[in-house]
Amino acid sequence: MVETAKGRGARSNASGRYEQDRREAFDDGWEAEDAEAPTLRTQLMAEHPKTIIAKNTSPDIGFDRSINPYKGCEHGCIYCYARPSHAWMGLSPGLDFESRIFFKPEGARLLEQELSRPRYRCKRIHIGGNTDPYQPVERETGSTRAILEVLQRFNHPFSIITKSVLIARDLDILAPMGRDGLASAYVSITTLDRALARAMEPRASTPAKRLEAISRLAEAGVPVGVGFAPVIPGLNDHELEAVLEAAAKAGATSAMYVTLRLPLEIKDLFREWLADARPDRAARVMSLVRQTRGGRDYDPDWNTRMKGTGPLSELLAVRFKAAVKRYRLDQPRHQLDETKFRVPPEMKRQLELF
Numbered sequence: 001m002v003e004t005a006k007g008r009g010a011r012s013n014a015s016g017r018y019e020q021d022r023r024e025a026f027d028d029g030w031e032a033e034d035a036e037a038p039t040l041r042t043q044l045m046a047e048h049p050k051t052i053i054a055k056n057t058s059p060d061i062g063f064d065r066s067i068n069p070y071k072g073c074e075h076g077c078i079y080c081y082a083r084p085s086h087a088w089m090g091l092s093p094g095l096d097f098e099s100r101i102f103f104k105p106e107g108a109r110l111l112e113q114e115l116s117r118p119r120y121r122c123k124r125i126h127i128g129g130n131t132d133p134y135q136p137v138e139r140e141t142g143s144t145r146a147i148l149e150v151l152q153r154f155n156h157p158f159s160i161i162t163k164s165v166l167i168a169r170d171l172d173i174l175a176p177m178g179r180d181g182l183a184s185a186y187v188s189i190t191t192l193d194r195a196l197a198r199a200m201e202p203r204a205s206t207p208a209k210r211l212e213a214i215s216r217l218a219e220a221g222v223p224v225g226v227g228f229a230p231v232i233p234g235l236n237d238h239e240l241e242a243v244l245e246a247a248a249k250a251g252a253t254s255a256m257y258v259t260l261r262l263p264l265e266i267k268d269l270f271r272e273w274l275a276d277a278r279p280d281r282a283a284r285v286m287s288l289v290r291q292t293r294g295g296r297d298y299d300p301d302w303n304t305r306m307k308g309t310g311p312l313s314e315l316l317a318v319r320f321k322a323a324v325k326r327y328r329l330d331q332p333r334h335q336l337d338e339t340k341f342r343v344p345p346e347m348k349r350q351l352e353l354f
Contacts, residue, residue, distance in 0.1 A: 008040055008076050008098055008202060040099050042074055044137055047102040052110040052147075053125065060306050063159070066129035067111070069143040071102035073131040075163060075204040077190075078273040079230055082130045084264040093265040098203075101137055108146035112347060115154050122341035125151070127160040134164035136203060148173045151182075153344050157336035161186040161227065163201065165209040168216045178222030181337035186256070187214050188227040189243050191236045199277045211250045218251025223334035225254035231316055232260045233288035234281055240316070241323045248327035255329040257320055259308040260289055262298045288312060 054066050072086060076098040083093035091100055104110070114120060127133050133144040151158050152173050160167070160174075160183070167174070167185065177183035191197050192207045205213070217224040226247035231237050244255055262270055274282040286297075292308030293299040299309070307313055324330045 008095055040095060042137065043100045044140070045100065045102050046105050047071065048106060049104060049110070051114060052104065052107050053114055054129075058302070060302055061129070063124060063126040063129065065123060066126040067107070067147055068128065068130040069104060069107060069133050069141075069147060070131050070135060070137070072097050072100055074098055074101060074135045074137055075132055075201055077163075077201045077204065078270055079200070079232070079260055079262075079266065080131075081261050081263065081266065083266050083269065085130065087265065094269055101135070103137065103141045103143050105141070105143070107143055108150050111147055111150045115150070115156060116343050116347045122156060122338045124336050124338070125156065125158045127158055128162060132162055132164060132204075133160060134162040134166040138164075138166060145170055145173075152177060155180075155182060155340040155342050157182045157338055157341075159184045159186070159336070161188060162213075163188045163204040163210060165205045165213040165216075167213055171216065171220050171222075174217065174222050175220035178217075178220065180340070181335070182340065184223040184225075184334045184336060185217050186225045186227050187217075187247075187252075188229055189247060190229065190232075191239055192242055192246060193236075193239070196236065200273075211246055214247055214250040214252050218253075223254075224252055225256065226252040226329070227256050227258070228320075229256065229258040230260040231257055232285065233292060233312060233316075234285040235278065237316065240319055241326075244320075244323045244329060245327050248329055252329060253331040254333060255320075255324050257316070258306050259292055259313060259316065261305060262289065262293075263300060267297045 052067055054068065056064055056066070071089065072091075073080060073082065080097075083097045086093045086097040086100075089102070091097070127144065127147065138144050148158075148170055150156075158177075162185070167187075174183050174185065178185075187210050189207055189210050190201065194206055194208070197204070197207050204210075214224050214226065226244065228240055228243050231240065240257070247255065260270075271282075271286065274285060278285070290296060291310050292313045294309055299305065307317065
């Protein structure tokens with residue numbers, strides 16, 4: 001059994017691929033019963049970028065601009081596709097990713113500046129496309145809240161995705177903007193099994209709380225969908241119908257899914273976690289994963305990376321389509337209104353000073 005850091009997902013903190021020095025675990029002779037390992041505490045670090053809106057040209061994402069209030073994520077989801085990005089910071093995609101979190105204290109000011117530029121053209125901004133905008137440190141920094149306040153002042157449309165019931169804190173912004181066609185939300189639910197969720201997503205809201213988030217958003221008039229992501233063959237794929245049904249009952253009107261992706265360092269981190277957390281099915285799960293990726297742990301092809309290929313992936317697609325129809329999650333996607341965007345008068349006056 002791997003000795004794990006309390007409340008964390010990754011089982012190790014291997015060096016990132018760009019680091020010159022390599023960290024390696026070793027046996028110092030101490031036994032687990034000799035001393036309890038200290039809790040790994042989160043370190044919050046300020047980042048000062050020049051811009052806040054990120055652009056992308058990925059053909060399979062569905063949006064071309066996004067804002068990520070944080071780098072790294074305390075939720076510690078072992079499968080998180082954003083983990084490799086921490087290597088760019090000279091840090092480990094393992095425990096560093098979930099315990100060394102970067103935030104942008106000037107994010108709201110930068111957003112005001114970018115939205116106020118004469119050449120700016122309004123288009124939906126997605127919040128949280130990389131890491132969760134409502135991870136636990138949001139209670140301390142309020143970074144996501146500050147960004148939403150700016151978007152509200154500018155009547156700027158946005159979508160947002162999270163695994164946290166903390167999103168309900170901002171219903172005073174989300175509700176009126178949702179009713180005005182300026183905001184929509186997705187809540188990601190990977191499993192209804194609380195034990196599996198605790199092992200796989202140690203600091204994310206429980207499945208019940210995520211369903212509560214859907215309910216509160218829907219009741220407030222915010223268009224809300226459910227993301228069954230990722231689908232992990234042999235681990236949670238049997239829950240597809242149950243998750244969609246529960247979300248529909250809570251008020252979701254749309255759904256999406258993504259098959260497990262294991263690029264770069266994630267494949268080793270996931271294998272390590274699987275061998276420790278679910279040793280009885282580790283070999284089976286990895287065999288099924290490879291069946292969705294042409295015999296490899298991961299296939300980065302733009303056309304297939306989100307859903308995979310092969311008979312197993314085709315079966316998942318058929319099941320998803322049937323469940324979406326059965327639970328009426330096939331409602332037309334909510335189109336956000338880009339015509340209401342306005343630069344507030346006070347921002348225009350500030351620009352005239354320069």
